[in-house]
Amino acid sequence: MSSQPEARIDSEALVAGLARAGRKAQRVLARMDDAAKAAALRSAAAALGRHGGQILVANAKDIAAGEARGLSKAMLDRLRLDGKRLEGIAAAVEAVAALPDPVGEIISHTAAPSGLDLSRVRIPIGLIGIIYESRPNVTADAAALCVRAGNAVLLRGGSEAVHSNHAIHAALAEGLAEAGVPAEAVQLMPTQDREAVGAMLRAAGLIDMIVPRGGKSLVERVQNDARVPVLAHLDGICHTYIHSAADREMAAKIALNAKMRRTGICGAMETLLLDVNFPAGHDVVAALLDAGCELRGDARAQAIDPRIMPASANDWDTEYLDAVLSVAVVDGLDAALEHIASHSSAHTDAIVTGDVAAAERFLAEVDSAIVMVNASTQFADGGEFGLGAEIGIATGRLHARGPVALEGLTTYKWVVRGSGQTRP
């Protein structure tokens, strides 16, 4: 008997046990009202503050192990906590406590001809699985959002952050328990075994939704292997189309911000489409080049500025997450729409134009989670959208799209109130 199937059975039993405990705890959470859930999160935030010293000691172990393993400076920076970052984590939990509770909202209410009173009422989804990498703050952020909307959560963090995650989780659980939330409402996977992730992905009926938080290879594995519904985006290949009627200064300013404000975020522009009739393409291109961005263009784009390198076919489907941008010259709105339909990852696409009709066609016909006119794609963010926080950005078509926060962590049920009706 090989050890492979053995390991698999163990992981499945482990996940099933955790999931059943989480589902049971969720039934308690579902009965707690707005004030009780908010108080529990404030209690969790206080516990994070109280246990700050232990969390920093645990984090120092992760940092030491990471340095010994030769993690990159960027990875170590994502992993590292200090007093200020810890305050930020507790403050984020407090901020989630202050958000309005979506549970109990009456989505619709009608009276049927039969006399039945029908309403659709917002309820928690149930048990959410979060699979994430090296940032220990996700442990607290994701747990707080799930609990705020009445969900239990099963967290599976990265091995680099294992000590930090356990310390943060212990503090959270203690604070929540003091406020009457069962410990099993927020569980951290007790093993770093990769097979346990596989068991989570296969746990349809036990875990209701999985949110991967991390790089493309993590999201890709989750999307490929999951039997549980996944809320995620794989790529952010975001386009900005400078229409012929765009304001020249606005075009340069938006393009520069969309690419260069932060190049590593999923809302960063990755392809610039310049309308062949936009008269100031050179200014836009020069602003980007002068800011240190590498540009890769088609033949017509290259003709604008000799510093533009030739683009290969791959460039139109590449998320650089860096100071690199592909640039194409397009023959008007239809060509821009066609390019976006072929290459967009359905995350965020924008038009810059002073022509209202062109703007409205773009907004109507581009089929992405977020469509924008005269704004930087870097605004694609739950905080900027007034959601208070986000569990992630989704590019799928069902349930929730774009920045997803508390509402996306809920579902609904039909509540039917009768007075003895039978169906004829």
Next chain:
Amino acid sequence: MSSQPEARIDSEALVAGLARAGRKAQRVLARMDDAAKAAALRSAAAALGRHGGQILVANAKDIAAGEARGLSKAMLDRLRLDGKRLEGIAAAVEAVAALPDPVGEIISHTAAPSGLDLSRVRIPIGLIGIIYESRPNVTADAAALCVRAGNAVLLRGGSEAVHSNHAIHAALAEGLAEAGVPAEAVQLMPTQDREAVGAMLRAAGLIDMIVPRGGKSLVERVQNDARVPVLAHLDGICHTYIHSAADREMAAKIALNAKMRRTGICGAMETLLLDVNFPAGHDVVAALLDAGCELRGDARAQAIDPRIMPASANDWDTEYLDAVLSVAVVDGLDAALEHIASHSSAHTDAIVTGDVAAAERFLAEVDSAIVMVNASTQFADGGEFGLGAEIGIATGRLHARGPVALEGLTTYKWVVRGSGQTRP
């Protein structure tokens, strides 16, 4: 080289080709307004009327083949069309045309501190796959609902109804085309090869959602094999709990209707829970037995009436879809909630009670798609819920639950209108 992989490649290429054509046609449909889509469906209904003779001839071929193959009387009845049924199919398409168009609805609208104008706008999902069995009316019903909400559809009907489905599809496509809808917006799978169903189920990214319409084995296969999101319910194990404070007459009347009005529908009661303190359990049980229902009870239920047979452990998880019912006596509301949490299929569960507090606890704590007080579970139906029609009833937790009609065939996008904003 075996023929298996060859067949698979063919099916996948076939489905990919149909899906790409469908997605392209959907972009045209998405640009059509309410009136244009309604007119197209009225044109389709008219074409169904005009081609009634051909449809009946095609149906007669299916009936003859079915008789030759020895199909059951019930199967042949589901398959058979006549003038009146055909009128009903066309009238149903007209009724869908008259429903309000959900596309374009502003779900939310806010102004961000950045000055950005943010709205969530309802849009079609894209391409819907419908996999169904012997009822040829599904060809028209499902296509009409998908098109009304701006979706393209790929239909895959049962082999018993192949001639009927092709004739109905041809009429629909002709009527839609006359009103400017591309023929590829409504496609019927050109083969009955089972492997083509597998290819549909694996077509993630090409087909956006699959709705199975048929018996449990079909739904089970679709749920097990699909990589595409599925909207469905597997079982309708619906409970009616007669609380201690239930009105005696109402309890008997509702229980009788919930079980016996139509025993074969998914909203039919399959388990009756009698509160140990409900004084008229005998009347409820007698009403059902006298109506010809077989009752299978636990020991305390059997003590109520000698005609009640003993239930086995399986009975609490069985959807009879017949004049058979399991009956348990429970020790109050908590025990009823516990039984339902353990055995419900999350379809529809009801309480009968005059006690408002008990009713509200039941409505809050039973975690099914539909929860009812003082009404027959047989009301679980899109028409009865005022939706005008239904594409199906869903017991999953994401996207849409309970009876799903036009709104469940839509999603949304974020529309962001700026005036040159860049993110600080």
